[in-house]
Amino acid sequence: MTEKYNPWTVVNVVFRHLAEEEGLHPVLGESGDPSGPAADLLRALGVTPGLPAQGDGHVAEQVRDELAALRARFTPVDPVEPPDPASGPASGPASGPASGPASGSG
Numbered sequence: 001m002t003e004k005y006n007p008w009t010v011v012n013v014v015f016r017h018l019a020e021e022e023g024l025h026p027v028l029g030e031s032g033d034p035s036g037p038a039a040d041l042l043r044a045l046g047v048t049p050g051l052p053a054q055g056d057g058h059v060a061e062q063v064r065d066e067l068a069a070l071r072a073r074f075t076p077v078d079p080v081e082p083p084d085p086a087s088g089p090a091s092g093p094a095s096g097p098a099s100g101p102a103s104g105s106g
Contacts, residue, residue, distance in 0.1 A: 004050035004061065007038035014038075 011034045018024040039049035
């Protein structure tokens with residue numbers, strides 16, 4: 001399995017470290033999008049940058065696999081269409097008159 005990690009998580013960790021632990025005042029975005037250099041750093045460390053929309057790499061991949069397995073277990077093989085609420089009760093013709101006017105006008 002390929003190891004993946006979200007570059008924005010790297011940006012967040014470095015930003016917090018500089019601001020909270022080193023007392024510096026980093027500004028996000030003035031020099032461009034930092035996710036590109038963060039992705040380059042991950043590649044230099046032998047980790048594949050993940051897509052931010054997909055979460056944090058291998059953990060997100062495991063979660064997606066687990067959710068797919070759960071969906072497969074709970075998805076009916078032959079789905080039944082829900083009854084149309086406009087057609088009345090689902091108990092059939094015994095619950096109401098057997099015949100009625102053919103049109104809504106009278």
